Amino acid sequence: MWGIFLESVVIFKNYMGFHENGYLAGIYLFMLLYLWLTEKDRHRRAVFVYAPTLLLLMFFCPLFRKLFVRVLDDAETYYRLLWLLQMSIVSAYGMVRLCGRHLRIGLAVMCVAVIACGNYVYDSEHITKADNAYHLPQDAVDIVDLMEPEEGRITVLVPADLIYYVRQYSTNIELPYGREMLINRWGYYNAMYEAMEQAEVIETKTFVTLTREYPCTYVVLKEDRRIEEPLTDYGFAVYGQVGEFVIYKDMTLADS
Helix, strand or coil: CHHHHHHHHHHHHHHHCCCCCCHHHHHHHHHHHHHHHHCCCHHHHHHHHHHHHHHHHHHHCHHHHHHHHHHHCCCCCHHHHHHHHCHHHHHHHHHHHHHHHCHHHHHHHHHHHHHHHCCCHHHCCCCCCCCCCCCCCHHHHHHHHHHCCCCCCEEEECCHHHHHHHHHHCCCEECCCCHHHHCHHHCCCCHHHHHHHHCCCECHHHHHHHHHHCCCCEEEEECCCCECCCHHHHCEEEEEEECCEEEEEEHHHHHC
16 A cells, blocks of 8 residues: 555656656645635635545545556556646635735745746747647648648558648548557557558568558658668659658559
8 A cells, every 4th residue: 555655646746747846836735725724715615625635635545546547447547637636726826815815925925936937948859949830840731731632531651750740730631540559558559550660671562552451542751761662663653752751642542
């Protein structure tokens, strides 16, 4: 039981961002305590005090976690219970209450909290300037614009780099597999994905057989992708190129 409790503590710390600074968690817990001591309205106490406190007690309870895992058969999603804490609402309401009762102290605390918790997000390696109004890589947009049919849908095979973006831009493009193949722990298997991404060198004959089973009207490959024999020897034609991506069209499907 003690081990389960410690695992819950680790999950809580990771969720709250203690590995960075933990200020937001500190504000939330402080405001929760403050509301415990000051909030008198029973309806508001139920929402802002009792509910989050009960949820925290349940989250750290080893017996509840064992029941959760047994019923849902999924230990990885346990952290999602913390979504119900409504940290922003409790913190904001507590701040407003503090300012209402102690204006100067409340304003000072809020200013310090904003400064301490703030981050210049544009310094993050995960933040880049958007290429377009869609906030998608421009190469992905240009590739879809080349292939997208005027009506109906087509199946297209694209490298893993583009999987996340193609369907966001157009639902007229269907893929033989999606992001599930990129999450190793899920353990999905797809022969087309194995031939496309896992093989060091694409075995052309098997590869073409698989693309036509779906069937994939277009195949997009990086120009430096190693392949045994050119796709053009198997009824494909180079349809265009966008950046490092070469777009092939299966002419046997186009003619059928």
